[in-house]
Amino acid sequence: MATSSDVEAGFAKLQGEDFEYYMQTYSIILGRNSKKSTVDVDLSSLGGGMNISRHHARIFYDFQRRRFALEVLGKNGCFVEGVLHLPDHPPVKLDSQDLLQIGDKEFYFLLPVRSILGGHIGPRHSVSSNQLGYDKKADGRPCVDREADNQQLLQLEEKDVVSSVATVLSDLCGPGDWMAMERLHSELVEQFGSIWHHSRVRKYLTSEDYSSPEAMGKPWYGLLMLLRKYPEHFVINTRSKGRVTLEFVSLVSLLS
Missing domain, CATH: 2.60.200.20 (Tumour Suppressor Smad4)
Structure with missing residues (x-):
């Protein structure tokens, strides 16, 4: 308990x-x-x-x-x-x-x-009853599939973060403009950090789950890895300044 x-x-x-x-x-x-x-x-x-x-x-x-x-x-x-x-x-x-x-x-x-899902997830993310563990056992009793529920939750949380990023970029940048990942991370923490702090979405605001040298000193590294999964919406550009690599992101299109 x-x-x-x-x-x-x-x-x-x-x-x-x-x-x-x-x-x-x-x-x-x-x-x-x-x-x-x-x-x-x-x-x-x-x-x-x-x-x-x-x-x-x-x-x-x-x-x-x-x-x-x-x-x-x-x-x-x-x-x-x-x-x-x-x-x-x-x-x-x-x-x-x-x-x-x-x-x-x-x-x-x-x-x-306030909910971590509030305002960002619309009907486009609707799923079938089978995906949510509504299958029935042979005797007709409900079969509770927590793994399916949790997997669906993870997908929705990921979409929630991506939608929030798209909103921030569209508000602060014009078409074709670039924003430093460091600034984007700061904006997200300022706007949504109190909501996301205690949820599994927090992993996108830190580099705690990454042990690679590239993640050192970059709390936005988890967010960077997420945005790279959506090339249809975000373009990532890297620039080297001495031994330091800087990342910038630009919004290609809003999520439909």
Whole structure:
């Protein structure tokens, strides 16, 4: 169970009278631990009573609709804002400060003021239900594919960074103009650093994941490697000044 001393932020937060849980992935299971399996949030150990199923509910980010939702898995259902939802119901949309009740346990679903995905990801990134782990087992029960959820998240986070870079370049540079990677990095940190600091997007703002000599002293190196993957949108130019290599970027076209 994650507490405030373990992490400082998450994609969403569950807040009860005597517990808090920060979501660090975009799909978690609530229920009760057993000899056969464990869950992300063990409600039975938190006083949820005897009516908690092993897999009682799943809270996940619906990438197609760009919102969080709750999928009921347990036969006794879940209350969202006082309305009972059962396993045969479609996933219910979750809004920040919604009151949830599973068994005897009440808690709130909370979102941060700003989302790392806010404003940059549109319908063009919609995916199929199979990509999000909605496949069914042979007996018709949901099959939770966290690897698919997390892979989709990584792709969306990458698109989020690329879109932000394109926005900064279009705002500060004219067509065909060049911006030093060092300045671009500073602009991104100033505008988005507080949002990205606690997410996996942070790796694009540092060189921590790179051990090559080229990355030394260049906190924008991760960003440089990312932009090189999109030659249809960005052109990278390098210039040598003594033993120092400087990188510059120019925007070719906006993301459609």
